[in-house]
Amino acid sequence: MLPDRYHFLTAEPHLIHFWAEQGIYAYDPQGSGPTYTIDTPPPTVSGELHLGHCFSYTQTDVIARFHRMLGERVLYPMGFDDNGLPTERFVEKTLKRKATEMEPVEFLRACREITEQAEDRFAALWQRLGLSVDWRYRYSSSSPEAQRISQWSFLELYRQGRIYTQQAPVLWCPECRTAIAQAEVDDLTDTTRFTTIAFSLADGATLPIATTRPELLPACVAIFIHPQDSRYAHLVGRTASIASAGFSPQEQITVPLLADERVDPQKGTGAVMCCTFGDSTDIFWWRTHNLPLRQAIGRDGRMTELAGPLAGISIKQARERILAWLAAEGLILHQEQIEHTLGTHERCGTPVEYLHTRQWFVRVLDQKERLLELGRSLRWQPAHMQTRYEHWVENLQWDWCISRQRYWGIPFPAWTCRACGTLKLARPEQLPLDPRQVLPDEPCDCGALDFEPERDVMDTWATSSCSPLLIGRLLDDPDWFARHYPASLRPQAHDIIRTWAFYTLVKALYHTGRAPWKEIMISGFALAEKSVKFSKSKGNSRYEPGHLIEQESADALRYWATGIRTGLDTFYNQASVATGRRLVTKLWNAARFAQRHISDLTRDEIAHRPALLLPVDRWLLSRLAQTVEVATAELRKNEYATARAEIERFFWNDLCDNYLELIKGRLYQADGAERLAARWTLYQALLAVLKLFAPYLPFVTEQIYQGLFRERSGDVSLHRASWPLEWLEWHDPEAEAVGSALLELLQQVRRYKAAHGLSLAAELACLRIRVRPALQPALQATLTDIQSATRAREVQFEAQAGEPLTISIQ
Template identity: 65%
Template sequence: MLPNRYQFRDAEPRLARLWADVATYAFDPAGSGPIYTIDTPPPTVSGELHIGHCYSFTQTDVIARFQRMRGRRVLYPMGFDDNGLPTERFVEKTIKRKATEMDRAEFLAHCLRLTQETEDRFEALWRRLSLSVDWKYRYSTLSAEAQRTSQASFIQLYQSGRAYDQVAPTLWCPDCQTAIAQAEQDDKTLPTLFTTFAFQLPDGQTLPIATTRPELLPACVAIFVHPQDQRYTHLLGSSAHIASAAFSQQESIEVPILADELVDPAKGSGAVMCCTFGDSTDVRWWRTHQLPLRAAIDRAGRMTALAGPLAGLPITAARKQILHNLAEQGLILQQETIEHTVGVHERCGTPVEYLQTRQWFIRVLDQKERFIAAGRQIRWNPEYMRTRYEHWVENLQWDWCISRQRFLGVPFPAWTCRACGTLLLASQDELPIDPRQTAPGRACSCGSTDFEPEMDVMDTWATSSCSPLIIGRWLDDPAWFQQHFPASLRPQAHDIIRTWAFYTIVKAIYHCDTPPWREIMISGHGLSSERSKISKSKGNGSLDPQALIDQESADALRYWATSVKPGQDTPFNPETIAMGRRLVTKLWNACRFAESRLQDLDASSLATLPAEMLPTDRWLLSRLAQTIAFATRELEQGDFAAARMEVERFFWSDLCDNYLEMAKSRLYKEAGADRQVAQWTLYHALLGVLKLLAPYLPFITEEIYLGLFQQWDGADSIHTSSWPVAPENWIDLEAEQAGKFLIEILRSVRRQKAELGLSVGGALEALRITTSASGLPILQSAQSDLQSVTRARTIGFLLAPAAGSELLSQLRIELVLPQSNLPLNLLSEVGRD
C-alpha cells in the first residue's frame, strides 16, 4: 500500500541504498544485448561539487537510464581528474602551504590523501543524486592504470614522430610557474594605459612608438612598420634608439627598423616595437626575421638582470617604474586609457607571458584537416557545436604543449643520457614509472648508465584525453576494447570543446585512426543568480547541492537540470524546482487514487487490447502511444527536455485533468465491463508515464513502481524494466479527433460553470448538447463519462438541423442548474469558449 504522503527524505536515501546493495546499475559483460558505452567526463578534483555539476551530469544520467531501459547494456563509469594543476592548487589551498615549501614526496602524500577524501565525497553526492553509475568502474587519472595508459600513449606518439621536445617560445603562467597550452588561455578585457613614447632617429627626429607593455622595453629587438606605409619607407634599413639607463642594463637601446605586412598602419603611430616576447606576433617576427632573443621577464613574473636597476621587480611594479622614468626624461608623448584584450591563464586569471623554455609538444598543426574530418564523423548534439570545434581547429597556432613544470601529474617515462644526449624511453612492462625515482634498468646504447630523468609532468589533458582508452582497457584487453571503442556517447560542457573534445579526438586518431565516440552531447552551464557560469574557481556556487537535495529532493533538482535543451545555459531557478516538487506530488496522488481502483485488476488481460472501449479510452490510449513514440524519438536524438515536456503534458492534461475525471464514475463501480476497460486503460497510462519519467525522477517512480506496479509488471526495478513500446493498434486517429471533441465540450462546461460562480465539481440538473450527425454517436458512446465529468444528472443530445460533417461546426451546449428547467447559458459556437 502506498502511504498517504510521499516522504522523499525517507524514500530517497533508502532507495539509493537498495540500488547499491543489489547493484541495480551494474554493467553485465556476459549479457546479450547491444552495448552502450559512455565516456563520462571526470570532474576535476579542485574543490567541492556544485549545482552546475548536478545540472550537466543529470542530463547524461537521463540518457544512460533511457538506454538501459531500451535493452542496451550500459557501461556508465565515473572518473575523477586528479592529476594536474587544478588539484595541486586545491591541495595547496587546503593545507595552506605551497608545494615549493616542502619535499616533493610530502606534498604528493598530501595530494593522495586529499584527493581520495574528496573523491569519496563526490561519489556520495552522485549516489544521492542517483547517477546510475556502475561504481565498480570508478577510476582516477592519477591511478596506476591511468598513468600507465597515458605514458604508453606518450611513448607511441614519440616513436611515431608525433611527440617532440623543443626549446621555444611558450605560453607561460607566472603565477602557476608552468607552461600552458593555447586552449588554456582565455581572453579578458582590462583597462590599461596606452603610452606613446619617443625613440630617436639618427637625424635627431623623433619616432613615436605606442605600447601597453612598456616593461618590455629592455627586451626590444626591432621596430616594424608596414612596407607600404609612406611615412616610414625612407627609414627602412636604419635604426632607432632610446635612452634606457634608468630601466635597462644598457645606456641606450638601439634597434633596426624593419618592414612586415602584419603591422597595422592605423594602430597607434603605425610603428610597432617587437619585444621577445610580448605576444604571438612578436614570436612570429622573431622567427621570420631571425632576431636576437632578449628575455626581460623570468619564470616567476619578475624582471631579469636585463632590466638593470629594475631587476627583481614584479611585472606591474616594473611597468609603473618604467613609465615614471620615461616621464622624468620627457620621453612620453601621449597617454590614454583603453580597453585592452589580454590573454590570461584560465585556471588562475593571471596574464600569460611568452617565455623561451624547453617543453614537450604533440604535433597537431599539420593534421588540421584530418581532425576536422574526424569531427564530421561524429554526431554532435546540438549540431551547431561542431562549428565551434571546427573554428577552434582551424585557428590553432601552436602545437599542443603537454609538459608542465609542476609536482602533481603523470611523469614523462624518459631519461636523457648525460654522456651522449640520447633520450631513453621506458619499456611497456615498466609502466607506470616515475623516472625521478627509478633509474632505467638498462644502459644507454653508448654504454653509459648516467641518466638525467625527465623532471616535468604531463598536462592533465594529456591523461584525461585518454579516457576512452582507459575505460576501453586499450593496453590489456583487445576483446573488451573492441566492444567499447569507439564509445557510444561523450557528454561534456561546451567550454571544453577546445580542450577535452579536441585532445581526445587527437589521441584517438593518432592511436586508433578512428574518432573516439559515435556521438557527443554538449551540455550548457548552470548559471548563478548573476547569470555567470557556476564554477569551483569562481567560487560562486553558493548553493550546496547536498543541502538542496535534503531540502527539496533529488528528483526536484533533477527536474530543474533537465528543463532546457542540450547546449543551453540556464540559471538556477527555485520556481523550476517547485514545479518538480509539484510533479512528484501529482504522480503520487494520481497513483494513490489508482491503487484502490486497480486492486482487482485482471492481470491476465493486460496484454490484450479490450474489445469494447469507450471513445475516451481509445483517445487516451492513442495519445499515450503518440507520447511514447515522441519521447522515444527525442531521447534517441538526445533532446531530453522536449521528451519530458511532452510526457508532462500528457500526464497533467490528458490523463489527470481529463481522462481521470471522465472515467472516474466507471472506476468507482464495483464491477462491469466498462470498469474493467477503464482499469486496463488507467493501468497502461500510469505505468507508461512512470516509465517515461523514470530517467528524470528515479526515486518517486521507483517508489510507486515497487509499491504498486511491480506486482503486475514483474521487474526488480522500474530502472531495469522495459521501456514502454506502444503496439500499432493503440494508435487511432479517429479516436484522437473524438477525444478533442469531448475535451472541447468539457472545457466549455467548465468555462460556463466558472462564469456562473459554480465550482468545477458543482452538480447540474441537466446538460443539453446539440451536435452534428458525426458527433452524435461519439456523444452517445461517451455519455457515462460526460455525466461523470460534468456532474450532470441527465444529458440530452439533439441533432443540429443544419448539415455539416465537422465535429465542432454545429456544437451548442446548454447547462441546467438544479431546481430549474431553464438553460442558464447558451453557446451558439464552441469557438466562443
C-alpha cells in the same frame, strides 16, 4: 501499498541502498543485446561539486537510463580527473600553503590524501542525486591504469614522430609557474595605458612608438614598419635608440628598423616595437627575421637581470617605474586609456607571458584537415556546437604543449644520458613508472649509466584525453575494446570543446585513426549571479547541492536540471525546483487514487486487453502512443527537455485533468465491462507514465512501482523494466477525434460553471449537446463518462451541421 504521503527524505536513501544491493545499474559484460558506452566526463578535483555539475550530469543520467530501458547494456562509468595543475591548486588552497613551501614527498602525499577524500565526497553526492553509474568501473586519472595508458600514448606518439621536445617560446603562467597550452588561455577585456614614447634616429629625429608594455623595453630587439608606409619606408635599414639608464644596465638600447607586412599602419603610430616576447607576432618576427633573444621576464613573473636596477621586481612594479623614468626624462609623447584584449590563464586569471623554455609538444598544426574531418564524422547535439570545434581547429596557432613544470601529475617515461645527451625512453612493458624514482635497466647506446630523469609532468588534458582508450581497455582486452570503442556517447560542457573534446580527438586520430565516439552531447552552464558559470575553483555557488537535495528532494533538483534544451545555459531556478516537487506530489496522489481501483486487477486481466474499450479509453491510449513516440524520438536525439515536456503534457492534461475526471463514474460502479475497461486502461497508462518519467524522477517513480506494480509486473525494479514502446501500436485517429470533441465539451461546461459562479462539482439538471451526426454515436457511447465529468443528471443529444459541438445547459 502506498502510504498517504510520500516522504522523500526516507524513501530516497532507502532506494539508493536497494539499487546498489540489487545491482540494478550493473553493466553485464556477458549479456546479450547492444552495448551503449558513455565516455563520462571525469570531474576535475579542483574544489567541491556545485549545482552546475548536478545540472549537466543529471542530463547525461537521463540518457543513460533511457538507453538501459531500451534494453541496451549500458556501460556508465565515473572517473575523477585528479592530476595536474587544477588539483595542485586545490590542494594548495586546502593546505593554505604553496607546493614550493613543502618538501615534494610531503606535498605529493597531501595531494593523494586530499583528492581521495574529495572523490569520496563526489561519489556520495552523485549517488544521492540518483546517478545510475556502475561504481565498479570508477577510475581516476592518477591511477596506475591511467598512468600506464597516458605514458603508453606518449611513447607511441613519440615513435610516430608526433611528439617532439624543443626550446621554444611558449605560453607561460607566472602565478602557476608553468607552461600552458593555447586552449587554457581566456581572453579578458581590460583597460590600460597606451603610451607613445620617443625613440631617436641617428640624425636626431624622433620616432614615436606606442606600446601598452613599456616594461618590455629591456627586451626590445627591433622596430617594424609596413613596407608601403610612406611615413617610414625610407627608414628601413637604419637604427633607432632610446636612453635606458633607468631600466637597463646598458646606457641606451639600439635596435634595427625592419619592414614586415604584418604591421598595421593604422594602429598606434604605425611603427611597432618587437620584444622577445610580448605576443605571438613578436614570436613570428623573431623567427622570421632571425632576431636575438632577450628575456626580461623570468619564470616567476619578475624582471630578470636584463632589467638592471629593476631586476627582481614584479611586472606591474616595473611598468610603473619605467613610465615614471620616461616621464621624468621627457620621453613620453602621448598617453591615453584604451581597452584591449588580454590573455589570461583560465585556472588563476593571471595575464600570461611568452617565455623561451624547453617543453614537450604534440604536432597538431599539420593535421587540421584530418581533425576537421574527424569532427564532421560525429553527430553533434546541438548541431551548432560543431562550428565551435571547427573554429577552434581552423584558428590554432600552436602545437599542443603537454609538459608542465609542476609536481602532481603523470611523469614522462624518459631520461637523458648525461654523457652524450641522448634521450632514452622506457619500454612499454615497464609502464607505469616514475623516471625520478627508477633508473633505466640498461645503459645508453654510448655505454654510459648516468641519466637525468625528465622532471616535468604531463598536462592534465594529456591524460584525460585518453579516457575512451582507458575505459575501452585498449592495452589489455582487445575483445572489450572492440565492443566499447568507439563509445556511444561523449557528454560534456561547451567550454571544454577546445580542450577535452579536441584533445581526445587528437589522441583518437593518432592511436586508432577513427573517432572515439559516435555522438557528442554538449551541455550548457548553470549560471550563478551576473551570468557567470558556477565554478569549483571559484566557489561562487551559494547553493550547496547536498543541502538542496535534503531540502527539496533529488527528484525536484533533477527536474530543474532537465528543463532546458541541450547546450543552453540557465540560472538556478527555485520556481522550477518547486514545480518539480509539485509533479512528484501529483504523481503520488494520482497513484494513490489509482491504487483503490487497480490493486485488485488480476494478472490475467492485466495481460489481456478487454473486449470492450470505450472511446475515452481508446482516446487516452492513442494519446499515450503519440507521447511515447515523440518522447522516444526526442530522447534518441538526446533532447531530454522536449521529451519531458511532452510526457508532462500527457500526464497533467490528458491523464489527470481529463481522463480521470471522465472515468470516475465507471470506476465507482460495482462491476461490469465498462469498469474493467477503465481500470485496465488506468493501470496501463499509469505504469507507462512511470516508465516515461523514470529517467527524470527515478526515486518517486520507483517507490510507486514497488508499492503498486512490482508484484504483477515481474521486474525487480522499474529501472530494469522496458521502455513502453508497445504503446506505439495504439494510435487511433478515430478515437482521437472523439477525444477532441469530449475535451471541447468539458471546456465549454467548465467555462459555463465559472461564468455562473458554480463549482466544478456542481450538478447540472440537463446538458444538451448539439453535435455533428458523425460524432454522435461515439459520444453517446461515452454517456457515463460525460455525466461523470460534467455532473449532469440528464444528457440529451441533437444533431447539427456546421460547428463540431455546442452545448446548452439547464
